[in-house]
Amino acid sequence: MKAILLFIAGLMMASLLKGQVLVKGTVKDQKGRILAGANIVIKDSYDGTLTDSTGSFSFKTTEKGKVILVVSNIGFKTLEQGVDLGKDSLVLLFTLKEEISELKAVIITAGSYEASDKKKGTVLKALDIATTAGANADISATIQTLPGAQKVGEQEGLFIRGGSAEEAKIIIDGTVVNNFFYSSVPGIAQRGRFSPFLFNGTVFSSGGYSALYGQALSSVLNLESLDIPEKSEIQLGLSPLFASVGLQQVANNKKSSYGFSYNWTNLTVYQKLVPQAPDFFKVPDFHTADANYRFKTRKNGVFKIYAYYNSGSLGVRNPSLDSLGLWNAFQLNNQNLFTNLSFRQFLGNGWKLNLAGSISYNKDQIASQVQNQQYLSVPQTQIPVIDQASFNNHATQWMFQLRAVAEKRFGSINTLRFGAEVWNNQDSARFQSILGLYPSLVKDRYTAGFAEADLYITNELAFRPGVRLEYSSLLNKVNIAPRAALSYKLSKNSQVSADYGIFYQTPERRYLINQPSVNFLRADHYILTYQHISSSYTFRAQAFYKDYISLLKTSSGFPVSVNNNGYGYAKGIELFWRDRKTFKNLDYWISYSYLDTKREYNNYPAFVQPGFAATHSGSVVLKKFWVKNMFGVNWSYNWSTGRPYFNPNRSPKEFLTDKTIAYSTNNFSLNWLPKIGKANAVVVLGVNNVFNERQIFGYNYSSRVRDADGLLIRSEINPPASRSFFLGIFLSWGVDRTQQNINSNL
Numbered sequence: 001m002k003a004i005l006l007f008i009a010g011l012m013m014a015s016l017l018k019g020q021v022l023v024k025g026t027v028k029d030q031k032g033r034i035l036a037g038a039n040i041v042i043k044d045s046y047d048g049t050l051t052d053s054t055g056s057f058s059f060k061t062t063e064k065g066k067v068i069l070v071v072s073n074i075g076f077k078t079l080e081q082g083v084d085l086g087k088d089s090l091v092l093l094f095t096l097k098e099e100i101s102e103l104k105a106v107i108i109t110a111g112s113y114e115a116s117d118k119k120k121g122t123v124l125k126a127l128d129i130a131t132t133a134g135a136n137a138d139i140s141a142t143i144q145t146l147p148g149a150q151k152v153g154e155q156e157g158l159f160i161r162g163g164s165a166e167e168a169k170i171i172i173d174g175t176v177v178n179n180f181f182y183s184s185v186p187g188i189a190q191r192g193r194f195s196p197f198l199f200n201g202t203v204f205s206s207g208g209y210s211a212l213y214g215q216a217l218s219s220v221l222n223l224e225s226l227d228i229p230e231k232s233e234i235q236l237g238l239s240p241l242f243a244s245v246g247l248q249q250v251a252n253n254k255k256s257s258y259g260f261s262y263n264w265t266n267l268t269v270y271q272k273l274v275p276q277a278p279d280f281f282k283v284p285d286f287h288t289a290d291a292n293y294r295f296k297t298r299k300n301g302v303f304k305i306y307a308y309y310n311s312g313s314l315g316v317r318n319p320s321l322d323s324l325g326l327w328n329a330f331q332l333n334n335q336n337l338f339t340n341l342s343f344r345q346f347l348g349n350g351w352k353l354n355l356a357g358s359i360s361y362n363k364d365q366i367a368s369q370v371q372n373q374q375y376l377s378v379p380q381t382q383i384p385v386i387d388q389a390s391f392n393n394h395a396t397q398w399m400f401q402l403r404a405v406a407e408k409r410f411g412s413i414n415t416l417r418f419g420a421e422v423w424n425n426q427d428s429a430r431f432q433s434i435l436g437l438y439p440s441l442v443k444d445r446y447t448a449g450f451a452e453a454d455l456y457i458t459n460e461l462a463f464r465p466g467v468r469l470e471y472s473s474l475l476n477k478v479n480i481a482p483r484a485a486l487s488y489k490l491s492k493n494s495q496v497s498a499d500y501g502i503f504y505q506t507p508e509r510r511y512l513i514n515q516p517s518v519n520f521l522r523a524d525h526y527i528l529t530y531q532h533i534s535s536s537y538t539f540r541a542q543a544f545y546k547d548y549i550s551l552l553k554t555s556s557g558f559p560v561s562v563n564n565n566g567y568g569y570a571k572g573i574e575l576f577w578r579d580r581k582t583f584k585n586l587d588y589w590i591s592y593s594y595l596d597t598k599r600e601y602n603n604y605p606a607f608v609q610p611g612f613a614a615t616h617s618g619s620v621v622l623k624k625f626w627v628k629n630m631f632g633v634n635w636s637y638n639w640s641t642g643r644p645y646f647n648p649n650r651s652p653k654e655f656l657t658d659k660t661i662a663y664s665t666n667n668f669s670l671n672w673l674p675k676i677g678k679a680n681a682v683v684v685l686g687v688n689n690v691f692n693e694r695q696i697f698g699y700n701y702s703s704r705v706r707d708a709d710g711l712l713i714r715s716e717i718n719p720p721a722s723r724s725f726f727l728g729i730f731l732s733w734g735v736d737r738t739q740q741n742i743n744s745n746l
Helices: 002-019 126-131 139-143 268-273 738-745
Strands: 021-029 039-042 048-050 056-061 065-072 079-085 090-096 168-172 199-205 219-225 233-238 242-250 256-266 279-296 302-319 327-348 351-371 391-410 414-433 436-456 461-472 477-489 494-505 521-533 537-554 562-579 586-600 616-626 631-640 663-672 679-688 698-706 712-717 724-733
Touching: 021 079, 039 056, 048 056, 065 090, 079 090, 139 219, 268 279, 279 327, 537 586
Parallel strands: 021 090, 168 219
Antiparallel strands: 021 056, 039 048, 039 065, 065 079, 199 219, 233 242, 233 724, 242 256, 256 279, 279 302, 302 327, 327 351, 351 391, 391 414, 414 436, 436 461, 461 477, 477 494, 494 521, 521 537, 537 562, 562 586, 586 616, 616 631, 631 663, 663 679, 679 724, 698 712
């Protein structure tokens, strides 16, 4: 019986073996490289195998007829191929295409330092800005520690890669802030209006920025406000300079929140403790209020509205250089409003919509007066340069902006973005002096359409083409601005990028009063970047060339005439290194910039290096944090070579040939993060220019008074105080930020 059963089993086995088909072959990628460990299986069956170390596979199956073979491997697109299984063995060759994924793909960059996108590496966060010694929690001051940004101590603004302050734009949630800095005061740089803690990301582009933005010849600083906070919170801040209070209230379902804050800044106490070189006859006094409301839509969209209002006044007096014994008094009253609303919504099927709108309003009431030793107004002297120094100017600026951007994701991570925006600007002024009353009104409607795509050719190679079409009603001109970025991944954490773009900007409207039409200003950017970014280290090297083709040229007489005959260039090399790992609990970064730039524009009589540009500049920023004691010490060292300044004692052929002494400053701050009862506290103490280094930003010259050698006399432009201090305590209830502060400082 056993023999019979064995005989039957043998016959069945032989039949099965005879009915099996051998399937074999190899699996490679598109470059012909073997793929070990790839999975080959017949769909809806258990028959299959894996490739060996040579990329080969072999298995037998009893399946017959038409079947589907499924070939897969991690990092590659799954391949399904139909085959016909007959009596004979089958030899196959499969080629898998690489799967382009966000985790592996090269990052498309356009000359920017990212701090909101974790895939691109964090360079600056809100706490970075708040704890950078010397910055005093000012966003623009911290940006000045990055390569490409110049330190200009006598004027506010971002001066990037040989560009003037007007060539940089600052954007909040997609809309431009028309007056990001406090209003200008002669010889004193003003800080930015907005707190870094309003924003969850800071993206600084030092050139070659996205086609989604325009009206900036040099750079954009893109700020994205926070979405809905995690918990409700009450905030309180106290300092010899200011007092502040704020509230954020989050709904129980976490779907909405609202908040407001108020800040009063008054420098009376501070200026008594720290004497100022100018005579502030009216102490700077500012009142600021803001409010926000945010809610999430059903499909994970977010609506945000933010409103900001500030009013302030100050008066500062300096000795007159045009008549010894007299004073030049400058008084400013300012009102500023900025309201921004944004809406972000996912529409399904890879579509996303971004809508934004804003209103900017600024009013400056300026009174300049020549005063005697009793600080009384001086009657007319019949000396034009003295009499014309007394004037009043009431200037108002309005700006309305609407913006819409649609985004479509296709393929794995390819993206197409397109949209349009419109800006309505209206500037009016009433300038009155001994020469008469000069009212002015300038309007401009700027419209633009734009499109841009992120195209991932492979995981190593990506291309971003873009274009803008712009129109200005004031100029009655249209332009087309192409942009392009190409990025290639060298290794897991390093890549190279090449960027090109044409950038246009409407000339400053104050020059276009009653003027014949001129053209857009233009600059062409060429940028080559190498970067290595990991969780512990960041290294970035950039070489750039910027060609100014059409700059504004003005006359020195009155009325001012303008044309587009100005030109120039800027080229250089920039290095940035940040290290969070080498030394325990120590975070530091080092930056260096070399800049070679010349231009002939405005009323320049020659092709020269402009007064706001230094050839060499750099920074070292150190941050040491002790977790056990929740205590941090911060240090920064900023330096630059001297900048050109105008010396009227020289001939026109020697225009801007003199240079200031080199700039150097060491700054110190410490921050302690204790728990005070139920409150989270941050105590900050800072000292700027610790070693009292002499800083000269330039010189003011007399127009008529000469010294014993027959030269026009001058005075240095210095900081208001050679050394400044900051002390503040910030309390919050409702959110325990201990772990967040630890993570931010490590």
